[in-house]
Amino acid sequence: MFLAIDEVHNTALLALVHAGVPEEHANTQVRLWIEAERRGHPSHGLLRLPRIVERIANGVADPASQGNHQWKGDAFLSVDGRNGLGPVVAQRALDLISARAKTTGVAMAAISNSNHLGMLAIYAEDIARKGQVLIGLTTSEALVHPWGGRQAMVGTNPVTIGVPADPHPFVLDMATGLISMGKVHDYANRNQPLEPGWALDHAGNPTLDASAAKSGAIAPFGDSKGYALGLAFEVLVATLTNSALGRDVAGTLDSTNVCNKGDVFIVAESGLERTAVTRYLDLIRATAPADPDKPVRVPGDRAQLSRAASDETGINIAPEIWEKIRSLAALSAAD
């Protein structure tokens, strides 16, 4: 069902405020979910609201914490999220390092003990619109098997890179798993078989059975190289943030564990006129496609089209999720 953006925003806001989130923080968190929905990524959208409310009720997410942000050097911001909401802790960190990078040239935030960040692309786009570049990395539960292995040992560890360009910034946002565990669950719900090479079952054997894969492991993207990259992100982020590794990571997919993954952001000043990047990306968009009906795409373009369309259509949200959010928001009328 399609709903007006403002209506969804305000209802989600009420639900969070009722759960104890200060209104300014709730606005930051809800914006991330709404922007993910608008960009066509509901997996990072409002379906996460009820879980965050549960996490707050269970005491593993602190609705009011903004985290403790401390400079460990002129350009290195060490952040103890103190179980705060991911976007709230991250936004404060990004504001600080973006301002600092204006004088130091580059600055990094290393965040631990913070909840799920949401869709990374949005942070990258925000920073790139200010004329700076962003590299963002975050670890996650071990769902990916090593290349040549049988068991989930590595997170889906996504990376985002934002670079100024016109008419919108260049934004990469991709996980290092071949598919998401969300997709496995979707296939399982629809009784649809997986494709070969996507996943292993609990015993570590290849499977096309999506239900069996839910307790197994998904493949890294790009075979041995993608595995190596995802593993590199895992040890890099843990080393910078002093956070958990591998199967010890918890708290982005459940309602009961403290979230112990790490997040790293690097902001740097640009040395190049954005017109050069824009011109290059336009050459790529215009290059001859292998299939005449499928123009070559630049990362982020599809998300921008989807976002623009949502200006007209509003947000397409599953009725059961909307019902849940509405009932959580309705509680606030009873306050």
Place this chain on the structure above:
Amino acid sequence: MFLAIDEVHNTALLALVHAGVPEEHANTQVRLWIEAERRGHPSHGLLRLPRIVERIANGVADPASQGNHQWKGDAFLSVDGRNGLGPVVAQRALDLISARAKTTGVAMAAISNSNHLGMLAIYAEDIARKGQVLIGLTTSEALVHPWGGRQAMVGTNPVTIGVPADPHPFVLDMATGLISMGKVHDYANRNQPLEPGWALDHAGNPTLDASAAKSGAIAPFGDSKGYALGLAFEVLVATLTNSALGRDVAGTLDSTNVCNKGDVFIVAESGLERTAVTRYLDLIRATAPADPDKPVRVPGDRAQLSRAASDETGINIAPEIWEKIRSLAALSAAD
């Protein structure tokens, strides 16, 4: 033919010194080539020496330049390589940002106008042995086609990540092409067909003919995700270094063009005891393999084994390359 490491080093050194390279710089450059050979990567080894000598003779590489290294902020080192040797310019930059990161927490070098860096893993290993982490990126000639495209538009843009661990650092070093153009040339020399999906011919059609692929394009690794990642590295590095993009990049594979790619290094202080990373990597090495005869590997392990073996065996170098280097070195006796 296997040759003693010292003999190869000294002979290569003589050849560079004769070409006008100051001895200290020549040592830095030769070490990079030798270490690549020892790690089993001859494509980044001594076969590049004759080309560098040619580049110096042609005036597109400056044998004596160390580059101009200038702080643009407390943590951002802007480097104009002034056509210097890649490892010489990079080593100076890394020394500066590694020292600076001790007080700022993180520091970045953005290098333009410098020659080919050699094997990135060696820089990552050096920094990680100091207890710091390194992220390294460098652009290169457009050899990779966009996913769904027909023409080479993106560099093979490699990434290195070094993280402290025992008994040796964790070191990722990978290009974002599915295969290297060097491999295409090897296959062409041996009249061996390529595998499906590896490359396109000059007209942009899929080909198994290695000779036809030499003037075509190689595929990105990891399909659309690897393409997106390689493209992100291209625009990120160009933006930070004010260097060339796409098909405008030249000078790492020829003897006549100034080298106009960019290099980016980020060094940061570690926040985690290396034992945690070591323990995690050991769990990965010990995890059940899909094929009992093929233990799961961690990036960098194979290179370390190869390097250790070279202590005993010396370096395996192609006779024609050795002959070339010896004749270049012999010129110095005639000086």
